[in-house]
Amino acid sequence: MPYLCFMDIRSFFEYGHEEYLPHLSSDVVVIGYAEEKLKCLLLRIGARWLLPGGFIKLDESVEEAASRILTERTGLNDPHLKFLSVFGKSERNFAEEWKEHLEKFGVSWKQDLWINKRFVSLAYYSLVNIPDTHPVTGPLDEAFGWFDLDELPPMWMDHRDIALMARHKLRSDIRKDLVTHHLLPRHFTMPQLHQLHQVILNKDLDRSRFQKQMLATGFFERLPKLQKETRGRNPYQYRIKENKDH
């Protein structure tokens, strides 16, 4: 597991506070697109799932931490990443939820363990092309999976709220930023992008207008038409022009 650089699990619970900023965590809603649905990468601990997350090292910025966490989990080199929100309620303390699982790892549970304090989470979301990802489990979680954002499984803590807020923010960001191509392969077609936007916004969009609006931005570069894929006429492929990604 080349991307994991956690210290061993017992040291983590005992001495994590020496390496990480206490009371602060970073969670990333990793959003992908498959089967004409938005998917979200989740990790399983016990019977419930949680977002990829981690802590912020004393010597890295919060953005670097989010990026590192994302890379550790997905293997992506230079992932898309956008700040989502701060989750900072005072009762945001999940000591009890940790309790039973710590014992599995042979760590004796203590109320005053750093991990049992109240935590403020800095949440980000990331748009990824699923085939480019290589998710791995970490030392704590037992499995990973891509879940339809409309059918999220039972989740730990307030991670369900965070995931749904990410979709909500994506829906409003889609008008300002040109970021949705991160959910597709580097080469994609307008029908693909059109379909994707319809899925994200959950409504029909006029094809003609959509294509005009996208091309009017000037950020798209048309590639030679793809030969013989499907039955009818085949679509042009596009890619985002260099230096214009954003």
Added chain:
Amino acid sequence: MPYLCFMDIRSFFEYGHEEYLPHLSSDVVVIGYAEEKLKCLLLRIGARWLLPGGFIKLDESVEEAASRILTERTGLNDPHLKFLSVFGKSERNFAEEWKEHLEKFGVSWKQDLWINKRFVSLAYYSLVNIPDTHPVTGPLDEAFGWFDLDELPPMWMDHRDIALMARHKLRSDIRKDLVTHHLLPRHFTMPQLHQLHQVILNKDLDRSRFQKQMLATGFFERLPKLQKETRGRNPYQYRIKENKDH
């Protein structure tokens, strides 16, 4: 100073870590409007100025902390408050900047004082009606003042960046949210609001269109016209309808 509830200054530096979340601070860009300019409330320590700020108590949410800090400093009851950004660079450590001032307060400076660690700041901005505010100095700062955002004085740390980012965010938020009336008295006129928007956006706005757009939102309630104020025709006054202060 009824709104200040800091513990005494020495205890603050010695034992603050027992009451506050370590490594986390909250800074608020308090924006007002006077003399047809955007103003920003700053506090002076030594030769430089800084934003009103503080730390987050163990048992309050980050929003509550920002609101408390704002209330402590301005006396406002239920102030407008909007999240701005996280400032989380790893080198965000101002130990050296504190050094000379700690000694003034009779606190012996030590490298490992909690206040000397690297800090992540959760920045907010707040739009206020200046005449409603009653700014006070705190235990550390020696004076307060309203500064033109175009002519900020020398400031501590990265607070200048934070203040300017607040203006930038206000300029983009102005299209989505209806919040600028917080900068005016509860009863205001369209020419006032028009002027204010021109100042914020730093460009001319068509009077006719501006008025139509504002009234088209349906959030404005027209009050009886004010009698004899100035030379020509006198403007109607408006207020924001109840339950629509979004």
Added chain:
DNA sequence: TCAAAAGTGTTCTCTTTACACCCATGT
């Protein structure tokens, strides 16, 4: 009655919308 400030209306333009039509290609 004129000037100044506020408020409203009119016209023109540009964008958005909805839908129709044309193009390419495998069966």
Added chain:
DNA sequence: ACATGGGTGTAAAGAGAACACTTTTGA
């Protein structure tokens, strides 16, 4: 040839911009 899916054009509706006109009131 025609069914299928991709791509483009066009006319109607709506939103935005520019500017002119009317109203109110003090001098």
